[in-house]
Amino acid sequence: MDIKEESILGNKIQSHWYYISKGRAMRALLGSNLSVNEVLDVGAGSGIFSKQLIDNNICQSSVCVDPAYVEEREEIYKDKSIRFVRSLEKTTQNLIIMMDVLEHVPNDVALLKQYTESMPKGGKVFITVPAFQFVWSGHDVFLEHYRRYTIKSLEKAVRDAGLTPMKSRYFFATKFPIVAVIRWFKNYLFNHGKIEGKSELRIYPEWFNKTLIFVHDLERIVFYPFNGFFGLSVVMLCEKQ
Numbered sequence: 042m043d044i045k046e047e048s049i050l051g052n053k054i055q056s057h058w059y060y061i062s063k064g065r066a067m068r069a070l071l072g073s074n075l076s077v078n079e080v081l082d083v084g085a086g087s088g089i090f091s092k093q094l095i096d097n098n099i100c101q102s103s104v105c106v107d108p109a110y111v112e113e114r115e116e117i118y119k120d121k122s123i124r125f126v127r128s129l130e131k132t133t134q135n136l137i138i139m140m141d142v143l144e145h146v147p148n149d150v151a152l153l154k155q156y157t158e159s160m161p162k163g164g165k166v167f168i169t170v171p172a173f174q175f176v177w178s179g180h181d182v183f184l185e186h187y188r189r190y191t192i193k194s195l196e197k198a199v200r201d202a203g204l205t206p207m208k209s210r211y212f213f214a215t216k217f218p219i220v221a222v223i224r225w226f227k228n229y230l231f232n233h234g235k236i237e238g239k240s241e242l243r244i245y246p247e248w249f250n251k252t253l254i255f256v257h258d259l260e261r262i263v264f265y266p267f268n269g270f271f272g273l274s275v276v277m278l279c280e281k282q
Contacts (some may be wrong), residue, residue, distance in 0.1 A: 050242065050244060053244050054089050055089060055092070057244070057250065058245070058250045058251075058253035058257070059242070059253075060089050060090075061254050062213075062253070062257035062258070062261070063090075063140070063169065063212070063274070064089070064090055064093040065257075065258065065261055066212045066257075066261055066265065066274075066276055067090065067093075067167060067169070067276070068093070068097060068099065069261055069265065069266075070167065070208050070277075071099065071165070071278065075099055075136070075165070076098065076099060077099065077100050077101075077134065077136045078100065078102065078135075079100060079101065079102045079103060079104065079134050079136075080099070080100040080102075080103045080104075080134060080136045080137070081103075081104050081106065081129070081132055081134040081136070081137045081138070081156065081160075082103055082104065082137075082138050082140075083137060083138070083139045083156055084106075084107055084139060084140065084141070085103075085106065085107050085125070085140075086105075086107060086109075088103065088105045088116070088118075088123050088125065090138055090140050091123055091138075092118055092123070094138075095118060095119060095121050095123075099136075100136065101121055102121050102123065102124075103121075103122075103123045103124070104123075104126060104129065104134065105123060105124065105125045105126070106126050106127070106128060107125070107127070108127050108128065110125055110126070110127050113125060113126045129156070131159045132156050132157065132158075132159045132160040133159075133160070133161070134160065135160070135161055135163070135164040135165065136164065136167070137156055137157065137160065137164070137166045137167070138166075138167045138168075139153075139156075139166070139167070139168045139169070140169050141170060141274075142168075142170075143168065143170050143190075143195075144170050144171055144181075144187055144188055144190070145184070145185060145186060146187065147187055149187075149188075149198050150198050150201045153166075153198065153199065153202035153204065154202045154203065157202060157203065157204060157281055158203070160281050161281070162281055162282065163280065163281065163282070164281045165207075165280055166199075166204055166281065167276075167277070167278050167279075168195065168199070168275075168276075168277045168278075168279065169212075169274050169275065169276050170190045170195060170275050171186065171189045171190065171273065171274060172189055172190060172211055172271075172272055172273055172274055172275045173189055173190075173221075173273075174188065174189045175221070175225075176189070176217075176220060176221050176224050176273070177189060177224075177228070177236065178224045178227075178228065178236065178241065179236050179239040179241070180239065180241040180242075182236055182237065182239075183239055191275065192209045192210075192211065192269060192277070195209070195275050195277055196209060196277070199277065199279050203281070204279040204280065204281060204282075205279060205280050205281075205282050206277055206278075206279050207278045207279060207280050208277065208278040209269065209275070209276070209277045209278075210265055210272075210275075210276045210277075211268045211269065211271055211272030211274065211275060212257075212261075212265060212268070212272045212274045212275075212276050213257070213260075213272050213273035213274050214265075214268055214271055214273075215256055215257065215259075215260045215264075216273060217271050217272050217273055
């Protein structure tokens with residue numbers, strides 16, 4: 042999660058449709074039987090996804106690492122420890138999550154290796170990244186992204202880092218057609234390819250927020266289990282072998 046988005050949403054993060062829906066997609070791919078003592082949350086921002094894992098008894102504690110933190114600290118969340126640190130020397134956790142992180146760095150393979158080379162064998166790495174370069178937008182510019190991905194390009198980066206892809210999906214497919222059309226018209230017909238950085242994240246009325254959660258719950262149940270076709274996010278579960 043990006044610190045910039047945290048500053049936009051404030052205390053609305055935990056109830057925002059995007060973070061609820063993405064968290065549920067994450068847990069669906071992790072499976073109902075996964076349980077670890079501690080999760081490493083890379084590029085964690087507020088730690089929203091670590092808190093969701095704690096809420097669902099997938100982990101008992103978390104280390105959130107993000108170089109953008111002003112200070113290092115520890116937070117007790119529902120009697121569980123969440124440590125917020127700027128860097129980490131060695132990975133000892135059996136589960137790493139990277140929620141929209143790899144697109145922020147020039148060398149995604151190097152970042153993957155940095156956190157996974159020392160992790161225990163058999164450990165799991167869960168990754169999400171924005172999908173499809175042709176829907177590049179001002180939101181990508183605002184968040185200082187280097188690229189968007191396909192399942193194929195993310196699998197290549199994962200393998201180059203020494204990891205094995207286990208499950209790959211696209212998510213946010215229900216929004217994809219209209220978002221793709223709007224961005225194409227905006228970028229190439231109105232802005233003539235000159236894309237200015239601007240956040241697309243919004244706080245919606247409660248009824249609309251709940252509607253978006255419901256729509257993506259349906260997608261997660263009906264289409265997500267086999268969606269290797271299209272969506273606004275690539276979602277992947279990998280393993281250190």
